Amino acid sequence: MNNKVTLDDLVKELDPYLRTNDAFAENYKRECTRIGPSMLLHLSGQLGEIVRRCLGIEKDMILSGEFQENQVLHFKGELCHMLGIKEGNVNNEILNAFLLAHTKLFVTKSANELWIFNYDDGVYELAENILGRVLAHLLNYAGGNVWSKSKETSVLGLLERKARVVDDDKLDAGFYAFRDSALDLDTLKLVPFSPNQLTTKKSHTNPKDVDTPIFDQFMKSTFDDDITRQFVIQWVGYQLDRGVAGETFLFMVSTGAGGKSSLINVIRQIVGPRNCTSERLQSLGSQFGLQPLLGKTSLLADESSEDDFPFDIVKALTTGSPMTVDVKNKAQIEVKLPIKLTFAVNTLPPAEATIGFSRRLLVLPFKHVFLGNMANKKSPQQLLSEAGGVAFKAIKALQSLRANSYRFTESPAMQIAKEEYLNKGRSQAMRFLLDRMEKKPGSRIKKSDVYKAFEKWSQQEDTTEPLRSFWKDAQQHWQSALSISYSKVMVNGYDYILDVAWKEGKGDND
Known part of the structure; x- marks a missing residue:
């Protein structure tokens, strides 16, 4: 030198x-x-x-x-x-x-x-x-x-x-640092910031208990019900938590110009841009796809394709499991990546036909399109100006979420969007099992009656499926659909399926 x-x-x-x-x-x-x-x-x-x-x-x-x-x-x-x-x-x-x-x-x-x-x-x-x-x-x-x-x-x-x-x-385990304060991650209370809090990540937002009229109007114009709006604030607050106790990931879905990017920008501002990555969903499965996640709090991807979903990787991330990460020009490392996953898409990728996938999935539909006179070009910057007030509300929502054992609020609109998405990836047999049958230990249904009910259901669905395909597919997905292993017994010459019953009002004659 x-x-x-x-x-x-x-x-x-x-x-x-x-x-x-x-x-x-x-x-x-x-x-x-x-x-x-x-x-x-x-x-x-x-x-x-x-x-x-x-x-x-x-x-x-x-x-x-x-x-x-x-x-x-x-x-x-x-x-x-x-x-x-x-x-x-x-x-x-x-x-x-x-x-x-x-x-x-x-x-x-x-x-x-x-x-x-x-x-x-x-x-x-x-x-x-x-x-x-x-x-x-x-x-x-x-x-x-x-x-x-x-x-x-x-x-x-x-x-x-x-x-x-x-x-x-101990790093970043006790506090989340903001501009003028820190969030105590044990009590979820804002406290004075100190270097002794061992934080390696910081947001320059300043959470304050102030009104947020611009953000409130954005929420009202984007989402039609209070329950969905409540979820959005929960999700923002969840980004600040120390781990991934919610064990879930989120798809934001719209055909475009629906407000996804505006909401993601608010989250990024609150979390801190340096604490976020925008790695694409499908990139996670590449050799070095996990490297950009190291040291980050939130993955906020506002561009993903319709390619295959790397669910094994997403599952490991949402559960906080140790993962092997390939780092360019360095040795592999074994590490937990406590990162929250948000993917904004116009078209959803193919769904996994598993209970694990559906249990971890949240879908947030953006139903409105803001074009022409409906679009507010100043809205993104105006929203960011209220990040401190939104952060304060998000922290309050995180307190409620944690008190509720991280059970996120799902509105009917979110549930419908999720079911419609999942059904696209489910076979007819699995959709039938989910729609008509349920687990009930000690009960039994005649096997022939199950297929008769499926035929009737198929007619209502305007589709048919051969007997051999139905039973092969049904047995393959029995555990996923009904949370019980497929088992049968012969009684008086008839096969009976054990420990299942018709859902109320959805029997074989309905």
Whole structure:
């Protein structure tokens, strides 16, 4: 690295990361036997500001004035002493103590990764590259060309052994950081933000209990009933939760210009754009398809095709199961990805004909189209201006959702849209079982009566299906449709199907 580091360069690199850390300051002062406090009182401007931040000197203690060359040289001498630089050599212990005293660092217990707090962004960041730049600028500004890659490696190695150790699963587990506050994920209450909350993700939205007339009008014009609108707020709040306890994913469906993108933009603003990914649904099944999900809170995809649905991957994501993730140019990693899945589509992909798929699926239809005079071109930006108020409502909805064991509110409109979608992927036999029969231990139905009922049902559905195809398909989907294994017994020469009954009002004669 070029050793001609200017003061501006130094300030830009250090300013986001260096503050006096009370936990280590006393230890650092013991390591450094001389700090020249009289000189510090004469420093002002950028130079005084960086020293004040590093050493905790109050701003009103620093006098204003122009710097003389000898003052700058004296500061470099002081900085050399603070960093342990003497005659071109660097004392790793003193340099290590300086970094521990003036940054907030920790190392993860299992992954052995160093993290550093960024005061500008209000989050912890992986520290290896950041500290590499900080060290290069500090050492080369203070002592000339004394930085080297081997020196950096040895200092980072020492920091990994002396920094505070934190369990890997503590990161982002206790709080969700906002601009001026944090959401306590145990109590779901807003509390003052603190670097001690170990957050690596932050939203710059500021949740506030204020009216949201623009968003309210958007909701009323987009969704026809209060139950659907209640679900939407629940779903927004769910994005802020620590895990995927809801074990579900959402399809937003419209033919276009229905408001999907506007709602997704509001969610992205509340969650924080850097905490979201827009990975397409079908891309999840590719070799590196899961890599963009690492470290993210929400997947908000507003463009998906009609290609096959990678349900095994979606199922693992919605349940929070450990997954093997291929990372380009790196070794595979085994990790949980606590990410919420929202897919906005114009045409739904083929559905899985399984109970697991239907149980995890939520469908939110956007029935209205806003074109021409109906479209408000200013609406997207106007909606974002109310993100703080929407976030506050979403947090309240999350409290209710958690109290209700994460059972989302589904309106009749949502249920109808879901059933219509699922039926497109179901065989006639499975649709018949779901429509006419139910599990009832101890009951039985004559097998021949089942087929007679199916024939009658098929006529009503304006379709027919051969006997052999019906029974083959019915037995294949019996467990999924009725949550019971297919079993039969012969009584007086007739086959009876066990532990099932006709649904009320839907018997073989109805």
